[in-house]
Amino acid sequence: MLSFHRINNVSDLLFSNLFNLYALAFPTAERRTWAGLEYELNYEKRFFAQAILRDEKFVGLLNYWTFDRFFYIEHFAVSPTMRDQHIGTEALKMFKEQTKLPVVFEVEMPVDTTAIRRIQFYERLGFSVISHNYAQPPYEGDDFLIPMQLMCNDKHFAETHFGLIKETLYDKVYHYKEDRPLTPKEELESS
Template sequence: MEHIRLTDTSHRLFYEAWELYEQAFPLEERRPLLWQLEIMPHADYHFEVVLQEEELLGILLWWGFEEVRFLEHFATAAALRGQGHGRSILQTFVKHDKHPVLLEVEPPESEINRRRIRFYEQNGFNLNPHFYQQPPYHQGQQPVTLLLMSYPGTISAEDAAAFTRLHHPLIYRTAQ
């Protein structure tokens, strides 16, 4: 498995990766392309494509901060789901360094959301009980209520609030 960090759209796989991103996430949970292009060269942001023998297995879009890594978007190619690639990609990611990892999930109100939460739990993540507001990516939309999952342990409501205060201004372009 090969991870390649893209910092602009010139890589031959960018638009294939972007198509996977658009298919895997609803509009309210994804950044517009122009905004994406602005943040790709940011030192803390990682737009990674994951390849196996030149085939796109998945994408990992994450932020590396001093105290935590925030896995903003993670998806495997639709045709390759259910074959263990997602588990392998995720395990490689969490074991890559010692920093804890946070990610957002939708509340377990549907079977697909419960399956997604179980997937992360089977990979060592913990579902935290406090609700969390993801600021809107698009003007005119409302915040999205999500839950934070964390690896390797749980986080407190205070830690979640600190993450929001410190990093949302950059991630979601919220007012400073």
């Protein structure tokens, strides 16, 4: 039987399991550093890092954010040795049952068979790709934005409130400020 165990700080016995899978499953540009993850755990009350347990054994991770209008899954992964055992399906179904709000997350662009299969997996669980253009901001520094797609289990909400979702993710999750366009007066002054 699956269960979730909330990790509140890096001294939790399961944190090293979570971080090791996190580092294995996500490229450096698509995840936080140890210090970055520790910061969110210590100071951000909307952020939840959860170990997924099967019979009290660590089998995966589910990191998410709670906002007023939606939940955002930042990272979700199952241990490589535990894949193909329906753990991901069961964990996402459990998570959706616990949430009363729409659930949003990013997926890679469908440029290879792995990304396509991942999108199809989420579609089988009731999620849909959102039609708006989206890019993941860098977690740190001045790295480039990474083209991604958003998926949601309430497509109407996500399509209608895309601006709110994007602004919330950029501001609260990534701590990223988009460059605002110059006003006509500023354009004249800069030329």
